[in-house]
Amino acid sequence: MARAGEDALIARYFAPLSGPGAEGLRDDAASLTPSPGHDLVVTADAVVAGVHYFPDDPPGSIAIKALGVNLSDLAAKGASPRGFLLTLALPDDWTEAWLSAFAEGLGTASRHHACPLLGGDTVRSGGPALIGITAFGEVPAGCMVRRQTARAGDRLCVSGSIGDAALGLALRLSTVTTPDAVALDALRDRYLHPRPRLSLAPLLRRHARAAMDVSDGLVGDLTKMLAGTGLTAQIEAARVPLSSAARAVIGGDAGRLTIALTGGDDYEILCAVPPERLAAFLDEADQAGVRATEIGSVEPGEAPPRVLDASGAAMTFTAESFSHF
């Protein structure tokens, strides 16, 4: 898979990011073995210029997002990162400056999350850049937290705050505006830089019956969590945690609240926790430095989840989640 020009790029920019088993990226494959008594958890997500990010976003930020969206999936499954493979498809006009800044951001994120590069492939895209990552994590055997295993009565919780990235994107696109420069910066930063909630992974294994990361919008992802399970849910919009920046931009605007509840790129955790585990989960999340908030509950029924507004009426949405596809 390595080619002449590719070999030089790999040696210069990516070999310094490589970890044990990667053979210094001089082989066509890497070996990887879970710790004794553990399963590997594998996930793959790609981001594309002009689809998932803006081509003129800082290259380091693009790298942080590409790795972050994958680590967010590992976190939601209760897994600790072990490493990743990178498929880098470059447009014909790529530059060394771009690649250098990309590799620097990737290295920073990789070290921060203790998730070394194990290998990959570099190709011409023939179009926009595409960054495909396969991330490997591990969990104690049989302990991967699944998506569709909630039960009626479970309490629904989310980590951090919801809607920041979707509002940040709307601000970036100027479909929403704000005079609040501090809020603007904070929300655009959340759009650029996902924060995978890896510190919650062990808590999810201990306390959550089901979990997923919120990547395509809270309402749509909640619908996916329960689709086909014979379960539905009720959440209260007023309980959905919003950052102070999001509150400042939303004000009383129902359309902006809808963006927050249905827009993508949160990379927070949505989980179903048995009632008897709720207090421990919320408390341990707090100790782990990530606020978790109860927003509603799982109920029997086939209908789509209901989102109640402050008056107790069910909100309606034209699109429940963001679709890049």
Next chain:
Amino acid sequence: MARAGEDALIARYFAPLSGPGAEGLRDDAASLTPSPGHDLVVTADAVVAGVHYFPDDPPGSIAIKALGVNLSDLAAKGASPRGFLLTLALPDDWTEAWLSAFAEGLGTASRHHACPLLGGDTVRSGGPALIGITAFGEVPAGCMVRRQTARAGDRLCVSGSIGDAALGLALRLSTVTTPDAVALDALRDRYLHPRPRLSLAPLLRRHARAAMDVSDGLVGDLTKMLAGTGLTAQIEAARVPLSSAARAVIGGDAGRLTIALTGGDDYEILCAVPPERLAAFLDEADQAGVRATEIGSVEPGEAPPRVLDASGAAMTFTAESFSHF
């Protein structure tokens, strides 16, 4: 990572290809555990329309190539397939007919090689199609066959026949022509459909000191196998195994022989075998249904490998390997 339209595509075309641990592709990740006493081997290679294949190649053939080039890497490392992740980046003009035929070819190859789909991502490419695959294999612990571990005196062997795919590509591009319709069909088929040499994987573990798959041309890949190791090699062009179709098209044409020796897409195995293991390796390969041929030997020295022609003179090449990048 799943979206509304994406979910329907996955359920219709890809869920039927999924294997144990994949949760029916309804989760964001899959769990995967090597057999007791085994390491996982992981590799990622992408193919891009207009770069690695022709956009109008049959969709099933594109799928077979995308999976095959990854399984070829596993074979060269001595690994048996366990599963794969698919990152499918589709152009805006994708059709259900294309996707259906692609999935059918992928399913056929997946079942043939006992390598089920474990998950992945489907995105808009914003340009040509890109098919990224991460393949997982396993080897007995510590037994992955490495690329750069040959020693002086080892015999160099290749599987199957060399140059068919590169000649098939040249015929497809009409830079080479032939009146031999049978040879034409055979060589174009080799270009379209790599044959990962998985039946050699256990033999490589037993007998080979180093191995890699020949994907970018024999001469260039041999150079990579030895680069930086303090070793060089000498091979004899006359010993490089050619198919009858390749012999018919090459005739006595030195330029065509060069295409065969330096062109890409062979997906054969190049390995270094200690002399005392050579007879057993060749014999067992034959029993496994794949001819292996000794073509030269590893020697001390820093110079690039030498390829001797029939008169014993060193051949020179302007490009030692094919670069897509």
